[in-house]
Amino acid sequence: MVDVVTSWLASGQPAILNGIVVSPRRLDDLSPIPLLASGEQALSFYLIDDENNGWILKKFLPESQPDSAYVKAIQGLIPRKTGFESGFGRQVLQSSSVSGSGYCEAQFLAWIDGAILMPQVMAPTWAEVSTEIREGAAVLSRVEKLLLCQRLAETVGVLESTGLAHRDLSSTNLMMDTLNIEIHLIDWDSLYHASLPWPVHTTCGTRGYLAPFVTVDGIEDAHATWQANSDRFAMTVLNVDLLTASDGLSSSSGSSPHNGSQNRSGSSIDAMRQNLRRSFPAAVEFLDAALAARSFAECPSPSEWTELAERELSSSDQTTWDEATAQAVEVESLYTADYEPHYVEVNKSAFVKINQGYFVRAPMARGR
Amino acid sequence: MISLNLQRRPVANLTLEQQVAMEHPGLGSLPGYVLVVFEKRDQGGAVFSRLVSSGESFSSRFKIPFRDLSQKYFAIAVNDSVLSCSFDHSIALNDGSEELTINFHLTYRVVDAKKVAETLEHDPLRQLRDEVVRVIGRNCAKRKAEMFRERFRDLERIVIDSESARLRPFAAELGFKIISIDLDMPLPVQGRKKAEVDEARREKQKQLREIQEAVAQALLNVGAGINTPAELREGFDAVREIPRDVDVTTEPVTHTVPAMPESTSESVQPANGSSTVVEDTEQFHRGETWKDESSRLIKLLEEAGADADTTTRVRDDLEAIAARYFPSADVPEVLSEPVDEPIFDSVMCSVFTPPAAYIGGNILVQVFAHLVDDSEAVKRIAAEFDEQSKRLASKLLTNEVRRNAKLTFCISMPGLEIDEPVQELVWCGQPDVVQFGVHVPKDLNEREIVGTIYVSQNGVPFGHVKFLLRIGEASALAPANTKPEKSSSWKRYEYAFISYAAEDRTEVLKRVQMLPRFHIDFFQDLLTLEPGDQWEDLIFENIDRSDVFFLFWSTAARNSEWVMNEIRHALKRKGIDRLARPEIVPVMIEGPPPVPPPAELQDIHFNDRFMYFMNAQ
Numbered sequence: 001m002v003d004v005v006t007s008w009l010a011s012g013q014p015a016i017l018n019g020i021v022v023s024p025r026r027l028d029d030l031s032p033i034p035l036l037a038s039g040e041q042a043l044s045f046y047l048i049d050d051e052n053n054g055w056i057l058k059k060f061l062p063e064s065q066p067d068s069a070y071v072k073a074i075q076g077l078i079p080r081k082t083g084f085e086s087g088f089g090r091q092v093l094q095s096s097s098v099s100g101s102g103y104c105e106a107q108f109l110a111w112i113d114g115a116i117l118m119p120q121v122m123a124p125t126w127a128e129v130s131t132e133i134r135e136g137a138a139v140l141s142r143v144e145k146l147l148l149c150q151r152l153a154e155t156v157g158v159l160e161s162t163g164l165a166h167r168d169l170s171s172t173n174l175m176m177d178t179l180n181i182e183i184h185l186i187d188w189d190s191l192y193h194a195s196l197p198w199p200v201h202t203t204c205g206t207r208g209y210l211a212p213f214v215t216v217d218g219i220e221d222a223h224a225t226w227q228a229n230s231d232r233f234a235m236t237v238l239n240v241d242l243l244t245a246s247d248g249l250s251s252s253s254g255s256s257p258h259n260g261s262q263n264r265s266g267s268s269i270d271a272m273r274q275n276l277r278r279s280f281p282a283a284v285e286f287l288d289a290a291l292a293a294r295s296f297a298e299c300p301s302p303s304e305w306t307e308l309a310e311r312e313l314s315s316s317d318q319t320t321w322d323e324a325t326a327q328a329v330e331v332e333s334l335y336t337a338d339y340e341p342h343y344v345e346v347n348k349s350a351f352v353k354i355n356q357g358y359f360v361r362a363p364m365a366r367g368r
Numbered sequence: 369m370i371s372l373n374l375q376r377r378p379v380a381n382l383t384l385e386q387q388v389a390m391e392h393p394g395l396g397s398l399p400g401y402v403l404v405v406f407e408k409r410d411q412g413g414a415v416f417s418r419l420v421s422s423g424e425s426f427s428s429r430f431k432i433p434f435r436d437l438s439q440k441y442f443a444i445a446v447n448d449s450v451l452s453c454s455f456d457h458s459i460a461l462n463d464g465s466e467e468l469t470i471n472f473h474l475t476y477r478v479v480d481a482k483k484v485a486e487t488l489e490h491d492p493l494r495q496l497r498d499e500v501v502r503v504i505g506r507n508c509a510k511r512k513a514e515m516f517r518e519r520f521r522d523l524e525r526i527v528i529d530s531e532s533a534r535l536r537p538f539a540a541e542l543g544f545k546i547i548s549i550d551l552d553m554p555l556p557v558q559g560r561k562k563a564e565v566d567e568a569r570r571e572k573q574k575q576l577r578e579i580q581e582a583v584a585q586a587l588l589n590v591g592a593g594i595n596t597p598a599e600l601r602e603g604f605d606a607v608r609e610i611p612r613d614v615d616v617t618t619e620p621v622t623h624t625v626p627a628m629p630e631s632t633s634e635s636v637q638p639a640n641g642s643s644t645v646v647e648d649t650e651q652f653h654r655g656e657t658w659k660d661e662s663s664r665l666i667k668l669l670e671e672a673g674a675d676a677d678t679t680t681r682v683r684d685d686l687e688a689i690a691a692r693y694f695p696s697a698d699v700p701e702v703l704s705e706p707v708d709e710p711i712f713d714s715v716m717c718s719v720f721t722p723p724a725a726y727i728g729g730n731i732l733v734q735v736f737a738h739l740v741d742d743s744e745a746v747k748r749i750a751a752e753f754d755e756q757s758k759r760l761a762s763k764l765l766t767n768e769v770r771r772n773a774k775l776t777f778c779i780s781m782p783g784l785e786i787d788e789p790v791q792e793l794v795w796c797g798q799p800d801v802v803q804f805g806v807h808v809p810k811d812l813n814e815r816e817i818v819g820t821i822y823v824s825q826n827g828v829p830f831g832h833v834k835f836l837l838r839i840g841e842a843s844a845l846a847p848a849n850t851k852p853e854k855s856s857s858w859k860r861y862e863y864a865f866i867s868y869a870a871e872d873r874t875e876v877l878k879r880v881q882m883l884p885r886f887h888i889d890f891f892q893d894l895l896t897l898e899p900g901d902q903w904e905d906l907i908f909e910n911i912d913r914s915d916v917f918f919l920f921w922s923t924a925a926r927n928s929e930w931v932m933n934e935i936r937h938a939l940k941r942k943g944i945d946r947l948a949r950p951e952i953v954p955v956m957i958e959g960p961p962p963v964p965p966p967a968e969l970q971d972i973h974f975n976d977r978f979m980y981f982m983n984a985q
Contacts, residue, residue: 141530143526144526144529147522157909158906180514316525316529321532321536
């Protein structure tokens with residue numbers, strides 16, 4: 001499978017797929033190997049078009065190839081809204097999608113049938129961002145966390161309002177533009193809608209983001225998430241993860257609600273609950289409700305999360321200029337990407353808690 | 369010791385908007401100001417002596433025989449109130465895609481009067497303003513244009529939050545405390561590419577010049593023998609046909625305005641010489657004609673596709689001309705001043721009424737718009753009309769009010785009879801009042817009424833003040849024990865739900881475009897959705913989120929099952945709590961005669977009068 005794209009890369013010739021002129025990206029500048037990401041069900045090759053836009057060419061492994069009618073129906077169901085670009089912008093390719101005026105070797109034409117071409121979302125995943133935060137290389141302020149939390153809830157809310165469920169929300173399927181508070185969903189190949197046929201080879205989501213009631217006697221049942229509103233549990237896990245994202249100063253760094261969510265308890269859950277109780281006490285109730293839920297209807301809804309975030313944001317608005325909140329804000333601002341020395345009183349005691357190793361890292365281009 | 373130049377320029381030239389500080393003749397205290405008193409030194413310069421608070425009297429610690437105190441001391445008065453100023457700044461986005469203009473609204477107060485007085489020569493407010501623009505502008509420039517267009521409120525929150533840590537100590541260093549910084553974008557909220565921006569700017573200048581030419585010509589016509597409304601209208605029509613190459617002055621014409629004879633008549637009558645004395649009635653009619661023609665001109669401009677900014681500027685020009693030439697014609701005096709910069713005020717709304725009303729009796733509810741400094745003055749004025757009146761609510765309106773803006777007050781007191789529930793005033797910078805006569809019916813059962821004053825500026829509601837009125841038998845009430853201020857509250861609307869029938873979409877769109885200017889967000893997708901069950905959850909979620917529910921009321925709305933569903937959901941959301949959100953505000957877009965209210969809202973705001981709050985712009 002990789003050989004086909006390696007040959008394409010070696011040809012030095014772009015292919016024209018449904019009118020889009022694309023070439024594979026190299027693993028690095030001189031490598032003869034194409035840049036790709038390998039998943040359990042598919043390989044994703046990174047392409048670049050003649051206007052320097054990124055594209056993903058996703059090719060399922062033969063044993064995981066979903067039903068073609070299902071794959072083709074997905075694109076038309078996804079709302080044309082910010083955050084869903086890789087969904088509504090995807091195209092299922094056939095041999096006839098390849099123009100003869102570009103690269104069109106016979107092997108390539110046979111291979112590309114059933115592959116999916118989609119725009120690449122130019123943002124890091126939440127998994128990457130949260131790692132950077134834990135390492136002190138990026139920072140999210142309280143307001144940014146709340147706005148992102150609200151954004152995720154709104155995104156899931158839009159899906160729910162159109163009868164859709166993504167069914168595989170996880171930290172690697174959320175692309176985060178923290179600067180512009182945008183969340184982009186990727187990997188739409190488990191999508192639920194009442195009009196869609198049951199997809200063969202489908203899973204019920206990613207471990208750590210599965211509701212406890214989805215698993216019976218240790219066996220995950222994909223049918224359990226084949227229903228409306230089935231993103232609610234994963235949304236709560238991700239929102240709690242967002243709200244408690246630690247900047248490395250906290251003793252509870254590294255814990256995440258998806259560690260132990262399957263058992264509804266554990267040290268990670270306890271640490272998370274404590275962390276939430278300190279910063280966002282209202283969200284503790286949501287976490288507990290999701291863990292105790294016996295159905296998706298019992299999990300906190302997108303609108304409940306939106307309201308919670310709005311309440312907290314309104315409260316922050318009122319204290320923005322209070323002296324009492326000054327210290328916390330200043331500590332956070334020290335590690336922003338574009339921080340410049342300024343006439344600000346610095347609480348030097350904050351430095352003793354920081355691993356000196358972090359200071360040798362180059363500042364991140366993204367983040368705040 | 370500091371060295372102060374005692375021959376300072378007048379403070380007014382130091383661009384200290386809102387009179388942060390001013391030189392104060394003498395040493396007597398000044399209400400609303402803290403006096404910073406300096407002691408002059410013989411060798412030059414001065415040293416700080418003491419602060420004199422409002423109401424405190426200055427006394428010398430030392431006897432100074434044979435000398436006037438002012439020979440030894442001088443004072444600078446520093447404003448002790450919450451102040452605000454607004455300013456614009458253009459921001460070129462870092463990705464080079466667009467250039468956008470942001471309005472900044474800075475609210476602040478002086479916390480270190482001595483520091484402000486000592487650094488007056490360096491214009492501390494200017495420094496603060498420049499730093500606000502620099503820091504916030506730089507932060508905004510990093511963002512994407514889509515964020516400005518689609519989620520400006522989020523952008524505002526995130527930028528202000530992240531920069532408050534820098535600006536707070538900066539302001540403190542200058543002697544100020546920032547109370548809030550609000551950002552705003554001029555409508556239409558859309559960014560454009562640079563080439564488009566330049567092209568639009570050229571086009572706008574061209575349009576503006578054409579309009580200025582038309583205005584100048586019209587002014588010439590007014591002064592050159594046009595004596596009837598019909599002639600004036602013809603003049604306007606002719607003006608619109610001016611060839612481009614005709615060189616017409618754009619300077620305001622300052623010649624004598626001829627008097628207009630019986631101007632309600634369409635017949636042509638001879639001009640009445642060149643007298644500068646114009647009879648009030650004639651002047652009124654002339655002004656009315658000007659207003660009508662101005663409206664037509666604005667409408668034509670809008671139909672020609674002019675943007676909101678151009679239209680606003682032209683409207684301002686026309687109003688300024690009207691203020692100059694027709695001062696008695698429904699235009700406040702303030703506009704007879706130069707109008708290069710619009711003046712905005714932080715306005716308080718105070719509600720005065722007897723703290724209790726009696727069954728079968730009448731009360732007078734007085735609502736004042738005034739500056740903070742005039743709080744005591746309005747109390748006296750209120751007492752002149754009704755000596756029983758107490759201040760039941762007094763709140764600073766969260767949006768600044770532009771001079772000459774029309775403020776509309778609508779009172780709602782469920783169960784009580786109000787003779788004129790909607791009243792207006794034009795804000796001129798001076799205390800002004802609207803008064804509502806209220807009758808308490810004999811069959812009223814409630815013993816407490818929550819009154820609501822809805823406030824709108826130029827037709828757009830942007831908040832309400834609530835107050836509590838006790839009702840009872842004369843003997844059962846003890847007004848002296850009431851503490852009415854505790855029962856009042858000001859609520860600024862932040863998120864609106866727009867409920868309307870699909871048939872009214874065009875009318876609704878015209879009205880809601882003003883909401884963002886007042887920092888009222890609303891669920892914009894709703895304006896493009898067709899009613900349908902698939903949106904039900906989304907719509908109800910947005911009703912739940914809203915704090916104000918604008919009900920655009922018409923025959924179509926009354927017949928719309930969807931609108932009625934939304935009303936029921938909003939009512940369900942409110943429950944029995946009269947103060948719970950969302951506040952349901954009907955906006956009449958049909959009539960008069962008014963369309964009868966739905967049965968569900970009989971007890972809310974549809975009293976015997978109706979609100980036509982939001983005028984189509």
